[in-house]
Amino acid sequence: xxxxxxxVVGGSxxxxxxxxxxxxxxxxxxxxxxxxxxxxxxxxxxxxxxPLHRELVAGGYLGADMPTTPVATRxxxxxxxxxxxxxxxxxxxAPVAPCNWGLLWxxxxxxxxxxxxxxxxxxxxxxxxxxxxxxxxxxxxxxxxDLVVGADGHRSVTRELVAPEVRPVPAGYLVWxxxxxxxxxxxxxxxxxxxxxSWVTLGFPGGHGVFYLIPGAATGSRLxxxxxxxxxxxxxxxxCAPVSAAYVRDIAEEHxxxxxxxxxxxxxxxxxxxxxxxxxxxxxxxxxxxxxxxxAASVTRPHTASGAVKALQDALCLxxxxxxxxxxxxxxxxxxxxxxxxxxxxxxxxRRLGRALVENAPDxxxxxxxxxxxxxxxxxxxxxxxxxxxxxxxx
Numbered sequence: 001x002x003x004x005x006x007x008v009v010g011g012s013x014x015x016x017x018x019x020x021x022x023x024x025x026x027x028x029x030x031x032x033x034x035x036x037x038x039x040x041x042x043x044x045x046x047x048x049x050x051p052l053h054r055e056l057v058a059g060g061y062l063g064a065d066m067p068t069t070p071v072a073t074r075x076x077x078x079x080x081x082x083x084x085x086x087x088x089x090x091x092x093x094a095p096v097a098p099c100n101w102g103l104l105w106x107x108x109x110x111x112x113x114x115x116x117x118x119x120x121x122x123x124x125x126x127x128x129x130x131x132x133x134x135x136x137x138x139x140x141x142x143x144x145x146d147l148v149v150g151a152d153g154h155r156s157v158t159r160e161l162v163a164p165e166v167r168p169v170p171a172g173y174l175v176w177x178x179x180x181x182x183x184x185x186x187x188x189x190x191x192x193x194x195x196x197x198s199w200v201t202l203g204f205p206g207g208h209g210v211f212y213l214i215p216g217a218a219t220g221s222r223l224x225x226x227x228x229x230x231x232x233x234x235x236x237x238x239x240c241a242p243v244s245a246a247y248v249r250d251i252a253e254e255h256x257x258x259x260x261x262x263x264x265x266x267x268x269x270x271x272x273x274x275x276x277x278x279x280x281x282x283x284x285x286x287x288x289x290x291x292x293x294x295x296a297a298s299v300t301r302p303h304t305a306s307g308a309v310k311a312l313q314d315a316l317c318l319x320x321x322x323x324x325x326x327x328x329x330x331x332x333x334x335x336x337x338x339x340x341x342x343x344x345x346x347x348x349x350x351r352r353l354g355r356a357l358v359e360n361a362p363d364x365x366x367x368x369x370x371x372x373x374x375x376x377x378x379x380x381x382x383x384x385x386x387x388x389x390x391x392x393x394x395x
Contacts, residue, residue: 002026004328007136007145009123010152011035013101013308014294016108017315018149019115020061025322029115030143032136034152036120044177044271045214045225046104046308047096047199049386056312059319066107067215068097069222073198074389076372078364079257086257087365089203090372093389096199096305098214098225104308126150126158126290134289147328149291149318151311154280156296162287168278168299171351173207173231173358175302176248178272180263182213182222188259195224203364204255206230208357209264223270224263227302228252229277229358248272277301277354281347286336288329291318298343301350303357305387310346314339345383352379 004027008015011033022029050070056062074094080087109117121138126148129135134148150158159166185192194200199212207230214225228248252264281298285291294311317338318331325331356362356379362371376388 004028004147004322005145006030006147006149007032007134007143008149008151009126009136009156009158010150010294010296011109011117011119012151012153012294013105013108014153014296014311014314015149015151016105016112017061017312018151018293018318019112019117020108021315021319022149022322023112023115024060025319027147027322029112030145031112031115031117032121032123032138033117033119034122044101044179044227044273045098045212045223046101047098047212047305048309048312050095050097052309052312053097055316059316061111061312061315062104062107063110066099066103068099069213069215070095070097071196071198071212074201074387075194075198076201076203076367077257077260078203078367079255081365084258084261086202086259089364089367090369091198092372092376094199094387095389096212096386098199098212100214100216100223101308102217103215123152123157126161128289132289145289147289147291147332149293150296151293153295154299156292158290159282159292159296162290162292163282163284166280166282168280171277171279171301171354171359173229173277173354175275175277176228176230176272177226177275178248179214179223179225179270180267181270182216182224184263184267185224188263191259191263202256202260203357203361203367204230204251205364206358206361207251208361208364209256211260226264228264229303229354231358244274247274279347279350281343283340284336285314285339285343286332288332291332291335293318293339297339298347300343300346301354303353304346304350304385306346306350310342313342349380349383349385352381352383355379 006022008031011031072095074092076089202209209228249265252261285297293314321331321334
């Protein structure tokens with residue numbers, strides 16, 4: 001693919017990863033990013049499967065020095081009935097490599113540095129040329145490419161051309177995401193000790209929260225990352241009607257064990273955001289000369305922890321497809337065959353997990369290892385997820 005011209009719309013996680021993939025396959029890559037600033041302060045905690053992390057390091061996408069906080073165990077907790085203390089429900093072997101979204105972006109941005117990266121230039125539209133190529137239009141004019149990658153998120157202008165009929169499907173509940181300084185755990189040594197070796201799922205009526213440590217921006221620092229899923233505090237078809245991000249503190253005060261409530265409800269939050277949960281998937285992830293990656297191709301419910309993961313896997317697939325193909329069109333067909341099916345699988349998995357963990361949340365305090373294992377098997381429905389493993393024991 002030497003000499004192939006690739007234009008990438010979007011310079012976030014997916015865009016930078018796709019730029020690396022194209023360059024590694026011999027293409028000339030240009031990235032168009034609408035923001036005129038750096039992106040490393042955006043985003044929160046994410047987790048990556050350890051085998052994927054190793055593959056990305058070995059493949060030159062990430063440096064071995066990018067910090068992560070790997071843990072091997074998933075611990076399920078709930079508040080003990082009639083008490084404010086925590087009750088451990090189950091433990092599973094479920095290794096993950098948590099990382100900081102901003103640090104991951106910074107590492108990928110450095111890896112994509114050999115190509116042109118244009119900041120502050122929003123893409124107005126994309127289109128086809130008479131010769132079968134693609135054109136990207138910005139306020140500065142037009143640029144022609146052999147292949148255009150839409151890595152511009154859930155509001156993708158590229159997807160509007162490839163699959164204009166696709167629209168997000170709301171789940172009807174919300175997710176609060178944020179980070180808390182690890183210093184907040186100093187007064188809670190038992191919780192800190194647990195998080196040093198585990199990531200935690202905390203069940204409560206109508207939802208659940210996920211907690212894990214991630215590296216901070218300062219060398220050697222750490223943050224407590226969380227995602228709390230719950231319905232809005234009002235009825236109605238629009239879950240994104242005005243809801244304060246502070247509502248997560250109310251949930252913690254009402255439903256969390258005392259120590260976890262103290263951390264979440266009364267602690268300082270380094271960052272916090274509230275998002276309605278929705279999903280969608282395109283019928284085909286590529287239609288020559290266009291290709292969709294990351295959230296532009298499909299958005300899964302965050303229960304699958306596959307947002308950044310899928311974008312990174314999309315990039316690896318693009319590199320493989322370019323190397324194995326004689327033409328760009330053939331490479332895009334290979335890519336579409338693999339990634340379209342994977343996007344649909346993940347959307348289905350996310351919906352099942354959402355029903356099991358939020359929409360039809362179980363009576364968490366009544367559960368033990370057998371019930372947690374059965375819940376996971378039913379939600380997976382024969383599918384695979386790196387977030388689930390074997391239940392070990394109950395305290």
